[in-house]
Amino acid sequence: MKNTLTKAILITAASFCAAAVFADVNIDYLSAPDKTVSELLFGYNTLYCVPDQPEDGFMPDERWQAEYLPQTMQELGVTSLRYPGGHIVSFWHWDDPFAGGWVDLWDPSKTFDSRAVREQQYSGFMDLDEYIQQCKTLDIEPILGVNVLAGYKFGRVQDSIDEAVAMLDYCEQNDFDVTYLYLDNEVGHQGGLPNHIDAGAYPELVKQFSIGIKNEYPNIKLICNYIHGLTHWTVKDLVRDYGQYFDVIDKHLYYNTGVWGEYSRNDWLNDFTVDGYKSEIDSFHQFCKDTGNEHIQLGFMEWNFGGSAGTSSENGNFFDQAMVMSEIMMMFIEKNVDMACVWPIYWPGTGRNLVEFEPYKHRPSFTAMQMFKEIQGQEVLSFSSDAQNAIVLGAHAKRSETAKNPKIVILVLSKDTSESRDFTINLGDISPEFVSGTSIAEGDNGWHRSVRMSPSLNQDNQISFNVPGLSLTKITAVMSKSDINADLEVDIEDFMLLGDEWLSSPDNVFADIAPAPSGDGFVDMIDLSAFSGQWPGFYNNLFCWWEFEQAAGQEAGDSSGNSRIGTLSGTNFQDSSVRGISGDGLYFDGVDDKVTLDLAGSEWPEYTVSFWVKTSHLGQANYSGLFNTSSNNNANTFQIDVDGGNPGSYRYHGSADGIIGTVKDDWTYIAVSFSSGSADLYYNGSFVRSVSAGDTQIDRLQLGVNRSGHLPFEGIIDELRVYDDALSSGEIQDLYLSLLPQR
Structure with a gap:
């Protein structure tokens, strides 16, 4: 994985x-x-079939083959996929999954068409081969189900065990590594038979299946699931008396604030126990320890919001679902839960889905769970x-x-x-x-x-x-690239790691910290120079930052803390302060307004310049300047201007030229990251192109005009940041997203 x-x-x-x-x-x-x-907290449930008449008319294969579901999985950072689903596992047979859904081919009271007829009728179901292919393509952990109910209900327990072993044989033959099997679903629900296993019969079934499966595949981990709570006597008896035969207890969680299916936002806002699950999890862990079964892990193989979800439901809406799911995920991490799978990745017509189709659209719960993507x-x-x-x-x-x-x-x-x-x-x-x-x-x-x-x-x-x-x-x-071991500080340990790779193509690629953004494949004096500038302590590469939040006067304060103050001419904050991308911005009238910081001329081998701009009108004159680095159009300097077209394009203009992006009558983010003779140009957070340039001389920072002091720009500029380091594409993307305007 x-x-x-x-x-x-x-x-x-x-x-x-x-x-x-x-x-x-x-x-x-x-x-x-x-x-x-645990990385396995970020799993989801698939459903290999659908009800006989799905509300949207689509079968599972169509969702997967149209790339909707694979796209969803990748965007969420899914790490595991439970198959064939929840209660459906109690009717499913891996070698013939075409019975029609919630009906069992082993049921002697039923009659069925030939497999050929059924396979054509239910060809849209997701069979094991298709599941295997998706897991391989997406590089995710499989969690496969075993139909225990059929063997118990129809007196064919050994046949069920043999079926599970045969499934593992098939996976092995197809180079498909399986670690986790779940032994049926929600045992004891609805009183047991006919649709669920009786609670009292389950422990001996677990023992029989464990012996039969682990004799052939000793490294398989078995997951057991009761409908009851973690402190219920059924779960305790299974852990205490049969703990040696399985590896994971699975509990299902659908958050409610009363009875099943009911939700009140006010009750949730005042609930800091996640409906009592925090103490229940603590009690379960302690019971496993007390009974010598600390090897047993805890999973929540079905979990989600328990209300209705929707656009205006009094029983909770889509946004309620997103907030509740976020809190549950945080609880899983706090309480050392080992694995979890959201139910469902998709179920026709339910408010608990994370996405919509026709057109494809992310619900709030998707956006919330995606914000956890890096937490793995x-x-x-x-x-x-x-x-x-x-x-x-x-x-x-x-x-x-x-x-x-x-x-x-x-x-x-x-x-x-x-x-x-x-x-x-x-x-x-x-x-x-x-x-x-x-x-x-x-x-x-x-x-x-x-x-x-x-x-x-x-x-x-x-x-x-x-x-x-x-x-x-x-x-x-x-953080700083010089924190080579990523322990939140630059210290002697990082220096030693740099020394370990000295004058070599490093085994530890993180020792190759320069030149920006990702090194040159060799650790040498360039890397040592970059490191020494940041140790001891962290070095702030933000050279200056003009936010334009002043209420009056002609000085643009420097929020970097470096006191590099810009001087306004042709205007003042009382007259030109307007709504910016964040708080206030500065309006430039296209006549004589500018902001200037004069510097002693020096060579800058690396730098980044970024700002937000909103033009007053399209089609401004060629070379109308937004930003420049020279007091007299000197060599090896540059400016950011417009190219004279209509609507025109923003342009990098120095020892070489490069178009950045189209001028629009909306907020636009522009960035230039320079290192090693190359200026990387960014438009609205996305890399556009690299320009080979030698523009390393900077003797001033100026907004509003070009290097010759002519052809002023008319529009609003906000949030100018200048770094004496070349930021990476990811860092520039983060800067862009941090001030993305609400639309």
Whole structure:
């Protein structure tokens, strides 16, 4: 299974008073890792068949073959897939799955057409070969079901065991590695027979199937499931007396705030136990320990929102589902749950689906679960929060070969009814280079909306942001590439790792930190120079940052903390301050408005320039300048301008030219990342092209005109950031997303 090694941050809550008025929320970093999150928490259930008359008229094969479901799986970062489904496993036979659904071919009271007829009739069902192919293509862990009910109900237990072994033989012959089998589904439901196994009969069946299967495949892990709670006597008896025969207890969770199928948002907002499951999980783990069965793992192989979901349901809407599912996933990680599968990936007509079809569309629950995508295979760090209704989970994602900066990703679930809340995350000695954020809150008709936000990072390593009271927020803090071992600090251990790879093509690719963005395949003085600039301590590569939030005057303050203040001429903040992409922006009148910071001329081997722009009109004159780096059109400098067309294009113009993207009458994000004689151009967060250029001389930073001081630009500019480092495409994407306007 392909997964990036990452670290997770789990933030636990402090005491809470129900009568308190929620205002600022403070979250503090406490200590180093103490546990790891299982990658198998991020699984989903498939359904190999559908009801006889599915509401949308589509069969499973059509959903998979049209790439809708594979696309959904990839976008979610799914790590496992349970097949053939839930209760359907009690009727399913892997070598002939064409009985029609919830009917068993072994039932002697039924008559069936020939297999050829049935296979044609139900050709749209997902058979084992198709499931195997999807698992291989998507590189995910298979979780296969065993029909135990048929053997029990029809007096053919040995035949059922042989059928399970034959299925594993078939998988082995097809080079398909299987580790997990689940032994039927929801034992004891509806009183047992005729549609479920009797609760009292299950333990001996588990023993028989375990002996029969593990004699042939000793490494198989067996999953057992009762309909009852984890502390029910049936589960306890199975664990205590038959624990040696199986490996995982499976509990199904559909969150309700009363009886089955009922949900109240107000009740959920005041529930911090996840309907009592937190204490139930603790009791289960303790019972396994007390009975000498600590090897037994805990899974939730079906889980989801228990209300109706929909656009306007009083029993919970789509957005309620997203918020509840987020809290459940956080609980799984907090309570050391080993594996879990959302039910369903898709079921015709249900409000619990994560996507819609015709047209394909993500529901709020999809967007929420996708925000957990990076939280896989991670070590948990301890944090504390002073608000119980601010539940926080995060991840320190170690770098990949193409994105060598480690990142801390922090998810914040705010369960509050206020219009907005202020948050501060105190990272202590952890020093990010920059931060970005995205957030979702409730939109119209039970859907979600993106929240425009701009988290700030101060010199005390505090991240501050404001979001709606009921929301899910993702904060990304990008760390230094010189933190080679990704332990949240640049220190002697990183220096030793650099030394281990000195003058070589490194085995540890993360020691190759320069030139930006991803090194040159060799560790030498370039890497040592980059490292020494950031050790001891972290080095902030943000050279200056003009947010244009001043209320008056002619000085553009520098939010980087480096006091590189821009001077306005031709205007002032009283006259030209307008609504920007984030807070206020600065309007340039196309006549004589500009902002300037003069610098001593020097060589910049690496840099990044980024800003947001919104033109006042299309078709501005050729060479109308937005940004430039020279006081007198000097050589080896550049400007960002427009090319004179209508509507025109934004352009990089220096020792070489390159079109960045079309001028539009909407907010547009432009970035240039320069290193090793190449300027990488970005338009709305996406890489456009590289331009071979030698533009390493910078003697000023100026907005509003070109290098000759002529042809001014008319429009709004906001959030100018200049770095003395070449940011990666991922970092530029994070900057773009952090201020993406609400649409």
